Structures are given as structure tokens and as C-alpha cells.
Amino acid sequence: MNRYGTIIGTGRYLPEIEVSNETFKTYMAEISPKLPDVVDKFEASSNIKTRWYAPDDWATSDLAVRAGQDALTDAGIKPEQLDMILLGTDSPDYITPATSVVVQHKLGAVNAGTFDIGCACASFPTGLVQAAGMIATNPHMNYILVIGAYMMHKLSDWKHEVIAFFYGDGAGAAVVAASDKPGFVTSAFFADGAYHKHWGIYAGGTYEPATVENVQAGKTQVKLVTPFPPTVNNEGWPNRLRELAKNGGFDIQDIDMVIFTQVRLNSIQLVMEEVGLPLEKAHWIMDKWGYTGSACLPMAFDDARKQGKIKSGDLVAFVGSGVGYNQAGAAFVMP
Numbered sequence: 001m002n003r004y005g006t007i008i009g010t011g012r013y014l015p016e017i018e019v020s021n022e023t024f025k026t027y028m029a030e031i032s033p034k035l036p037d038v039v040d041k042f043e044a045s046s047n048i049k050t051r052w053y054a055p056d057d058w059a060t061s062d063l064a065v066r067a068g069q070d071a072l073t074d075a076g077i078k079p080e081q082l083d084m085i086l087l088g089t090d091s092p093d094y095i096t097p098a099t100s101v102v103v104q105h106k107l108g109a110v111n112a113g114t115f116d117i118g119c120a121c122a123s124f125p126t127g128l129v130q131a132a133g134m135i136a137t138n139p140h141m142n143y144i145l146v147i148g149a150y151m152m153h154k155l156s157d158w159k160h161e162v163i164a165f166f167y168g169d170g171a172g173a174a175v176v177a178a179s180d181k182p183g184f185v186t187s188a189f190f191a192d193g194a195y196h197k198h199w200g201i202y203a204g205g206t207y208e209p210a211t212v213e214n215v216q217a218g219k220t221q222v223k224l225v226t227p228f229p230p231t232v233n234n235e236g237w238p239n240r241l242r243e244l245a246k247n248g249g250f251d252i253q254d255i256d257m258v259i260f261t262q263v264r265l266n267s268i269q270l271v272m273e274e275v276g277l278p279l280e281k282a283h284w285i286m287d288k289w290g291y292t293g294s295a296c297l298p299m300a301f302d303d304a305r306k307q308g309k310i311k312s313g314d315l316v317a318f319v320g321s322g323v324g325y326n327q328a329g330a331a332f333v334m335p
Contacts (some may be wrong), residue, residue: 003139005132006183006335009075009175010302013066014289015054024051027159035162042165047265051168051290053153059093060171061102064149067171067298068107071145075175082112083141086131088123088148089294090322091155092116095205103147112145120322121261124148124172124297125187125330128318131176132184132332147173150293155201156222163224166263168290172298179335185315186248188240188329198226199323233261233321237271240319240329248331255281255331256314257304261321262286262296283309294322310334 021043028035043049054063064087072079085107087100100114117123117130127146135141149171158164176183203219204210210220237260245252252275260268262285272279283304285296292299297320304310311334318330 002180003136004179004181004183005128005135005144005176006179006181007128007174007332008177008335009071009073009077010173010298010305011067011070011072011074012172012299012302013063013070013170014299015052015058015063015169017053017055018050019053020050021048024165028162031160038162039165045264045266046166046286046291047284048166048286048290050288051153052170054151054169058151059102060089060091060149060151061093061099061106063151063169063171063295064089064099064103064147064173065106067149067173067295068103068145068147071173071175075177077143077175079107079109080111082109082143082145084131084134084144085109085112085114086117086127086144086146087114088117088119088127088146089150090118090120090123091149091151091293109145119324119326119328120294121263121296122320122322122326122328123294125318125320125328126189128174128176128330128332129184129187129328135176135178136184142178144176145173146176146298147171148295148298150295152222152293157218166291168292170289170292170295170299172295172300172302174298174301181335183332183335185250185331185333186244187331188243188247190236190240190327192325195228195232195323195325198228199224228325230267232325233264233267234270234274236321236327237267237319238274240327241271241275241317244317244329244331250315252277254315255317257310258282258317258319259297259301259304260319262300263291
């Protein structure tokens with residue numbers, strides 16, 4: 001019997017502390033009278049109107065656990081039934097150990113193995129593909145929890161850097177289960193490491209271990225060094241969709257819903273037009289939750305699903321684009 005990875009449940013968690021654009025502009029006005037205008041420009045291009053922060057004493061694992069619990073409830077399974085937990089994040093609790101083991105412990109998933117996936121916004125589709133592959137080739141595996149979680153504001157100087165406009169906290173999750181009916185269809189991957197110095201946290205690892213001097217200089221915080229060209233997403237996302245269609249043997253017009261990285265609405269609009277899909281076949285959440293990085297795809301997917309925009313039999317495509325840069329695509333038919 002063929003085994004397929006099928007998505008049987010989803011969940012999300014949004015923390016409670018809201019920082020609206022108006023509030024964020026008051027922080028920026030203390031630095032420069034020009035920065036509130038930059039915030040307005042960011043809002044116009046991104047459609048981000050607010051963001052939500054976790055309490056100061058929380059870690060990324062706390063967000064991930066709550067999203068995981070929501071997904072497990074939706075799927076109707078218990079933590080001890082999980083065979084594996086895959087956690088995608090680029091704002092981990094620690095450099096080491098993996099944040100996924102912390103989530104496993106806090107969740108009570110005593111029978112699950114774990115590992116982290118660290119390709120930023122590409123992590124969730126990467127995790128879905130990995131989960132489907134593990135289920136297809138390991139008859140003893142039946143349930144895998146894939147989580148995307150993000151708490152980048154805590155790793156930024158968010159009251160003094162305008163680029164922190166984009167950092168909102170959150171987590172989303174999906175349960176991938178074994179089925180004899182096709183769920184997972186295909187994947188698409190691309191990377192270009194020539195961009196690895198554009199945006200990141202560049203001190204605190206082996207390249208430049210943390211010192212008193214570089215911590216005081218803010219080098220252990222996330223920095224946008226050089227903006228990415230718009231072509232990274234505006235050309236890369238259509239290419240990933242075309243690759244999914246080719247690899248999966250379907251036409252792009254067969255796609256019922258596309259879940260993209262939730263960073264700029266204008267990018268989603270441009271890409272949907274480029275591939276000839278109506279905008280209503282995309283879903284976005286940045287207007288109400290901000291950009292939630294590694295968590296944005298599963299949060300958007302859960303939101304669309306629970307709004308009834310995704311139904312049984314629908315072909316759903318995921319396209320994630322993360323700093324580095326990595327791009328990943330996945331296609332699933334919903335059960």
C-alpha cells in the first residue's frame with residue numbers, strides 16, 4: 001500500500017501585545033522626524049498595519065508549543081501520538097540545543113523525535129515536504145507535527161531601527177498524517193547563497209563569536225545590511241509555482257489556493273498576475289498580524305482554512321522565501 005503525507009489539522013498562536021503602526025511611529029519619531037514617513041511608505045507597500053509581541057519572558061518555544069497544541073486539537077490527536085516534530089525558525093531559543101527538543105518537552109510529546117529547520121520563511125514548506133517524505137518511507141511513522149515560529153523582534157533593536165517595522169511574533173503548525181490517499185503532490189526548491197550577507201545576525205556564531213564589544217555594538221542583533229532586489233520574490237515565486245506545476249504534473253490554473261511568504265501584499269498581487277491566477281486564490285494576513293517570518297505561511301494557511309477558503313479536494317501550493325536566501329515550494333491536495 002502506498003503511503004502519503006496528508007495534512008489533517010492546523011493551528012496558530014498570536015501573542016497579545018499589540019504594537020500598531022501609530023505606536024511604532026512614536027518610537028521612530030524619537031530617533032528622527034523622517035522615520036515616521038518611512039513607516040507610512042512601508043505600510044503602503046506591505047499592507048502591514050500592526051504587529052503583535054510576546055511577553056519579555058517568553059521564548060520562541062512558548063509560541064511554538066501553543067500553535068502545536070492548537071493543531072493537535074484540530075487534528076484530534078494527542079502529543080504522545082506524535083512520531084516527529086519539525087520546527088522551522090530563524091529566531092531559536094538557543095544556538096544549541098535545538099529549539100525543537102524544548103518544544104517536544106513542553107508539549108509532552110514523549111515519543112517524538114525532533115529537529116530544527118533553519119531556512120527562515122522557506123522553513124514551513126520545507127518541513128511539509130520533509131514530513132511527507134518521512135511518512136512515505138517509514139511505515140512506523142504516522143503523525144508528524146510541522147511548526148513555524150518567529151520571535152525576531154526580541155533579537156532586534158525594535159525601538160530604534162525602522163526595519164523592525166516588519167517583525168511580528170507568532171507561530172503556526174500543521175499535523176501531517178499517513179494516508180493511503182494522495183495528499184502530498186510535489187516540491188520545488190531553490191537557493192542563492194550569494195545573498196547570505198544581506199540580512200541576518202552576524203555575530204554570536206563561529207564566524208564571529210560574541211564578545212563584549214560586538215554585543216555592545218549591536219552585532220548580535222538582526223540587521224538588514226543590503227536590501228534584497230524585488231526580483232528575488234517577484235521572479236522567484238512565479239518560478240517556484242511553475243516548477244511545482246511541472247514536477248506535479250498539473251496546470252497552474254488547477255491551483256485552488258496559494259500561500260506565500262507574508263511580507264508585502266504588492267508582491268503577492270504581482271506574482272498572481274504574472275502566473276494568471278485571480279487574486280482571490282491567494283490569502284494574506286500581514287494587515288492584521290504583521291510579518292511573522294518563519295511562522296507566516298502556517299499562520300496564513302490556518303487562517304484561510306478556518307475561514308472556509310480551503311476545502312476538501314483543493315490543491316494548495318505553498319511558496320516560501322527566506323533570507324540567505326532559500327526558496328521552497330510544496331503542493332498538497334487537502335483531504
